[in-house]
Amino acid sequence: MKKIPLFLLILSVFFPAWLGVAHQGATGIVKQRMDAFKTSQKQLKSIVAAAKVEDFDTTEKLAKSLAEWGKKMPEYFPAGSQVPPSEAAPAIWSDFSGFSRAAEIYTQSAEQLITASTAGDREAVFAAIRQVGQSCKSCHATYRAD
Numbered sequence: 001m002k003k004i005p006l007f008l009l010i011l012s013v014f015f016p017a018w019l020g021v022a023h024q025g026a027t028g029i030v031k032q033r034m035d036a037f038k039t040s041q042k043q044l045k046s047i048v049a050a051a052k053v054e055d056f057d058t059t060e061k062l063a064k065s066l067a068e069w070g071k072k073m074p075e076y077f078p079a080g081s082q083v084p085p086s087e088a089a090p091a092i093w094s095d096f097s098g099f100s101r102a103a104e105i106y107t108q109s110a111e112q113l114i115t116a117s118t119a120g121d122r123e124a125v126f127a128a129i130r131q132v133g134q135s136c137k138s139c140h141a142t143y144r145a146d
């Protein structure tokens with residue numbers, strides 16, 4: 001990543017709105033990915049609720065949406081998009097292949113959930129949900145700053 005000149009850094013601390021204007025594109029993509037993550041969080045909750053009542057059509061439909069997001073997730077992290085209020089960790093860009101791999105593992109878990117839902121296999125559905133949840137957590141542990 002390019003080194004940010006000190007005066008820009010200071011400006012960004014005191015005038016984050018100014019940075020937003022200067023990096024309109026990045027601000028846009030940061031907001032887009034945050035919204036996508038929030039949606040996925042809601043969808044995961046709905047998946048658990050649907051699985052409990054064995055509504056596997058719903059778990060399948062939502063798992064497809066999670067998988068789609070997983071496939072395009074790395075595109076939402078272009079270089080230089082670590083701007084406030086992003087919680088993206090620098091590790092994403094120092095190890096982009098590791099980050100992409102974590103997104104892939106997540107996508108594969110969501111795909112397992114699709115398969116288990118199609119089969120109407122309750123146990124496999126719950127196992128896949130746990131794996132999806134685990135893949136969210138494990139990516140956050142390395143690639144999200146708190």
Ligand code: HEC
Binds near residue numbers: 034041089102132136
């Ligand atoms: C491959 C990595 C990766 C995976 C997988 C992943 N996340 Fe995240 N998540 C991130 C990163 C990085 C951020 C910070 C993005 C930012 O602030 O720019 C984030 C942010 C979030 C946020 C905060 C959004 C906001 O508005 O600030 C939520 C909620 C979230 N993730 C939920 C989930 C859930 C639920 C899953 C699994 C279904 C998941 N994430 C899977 C990397 C991941």
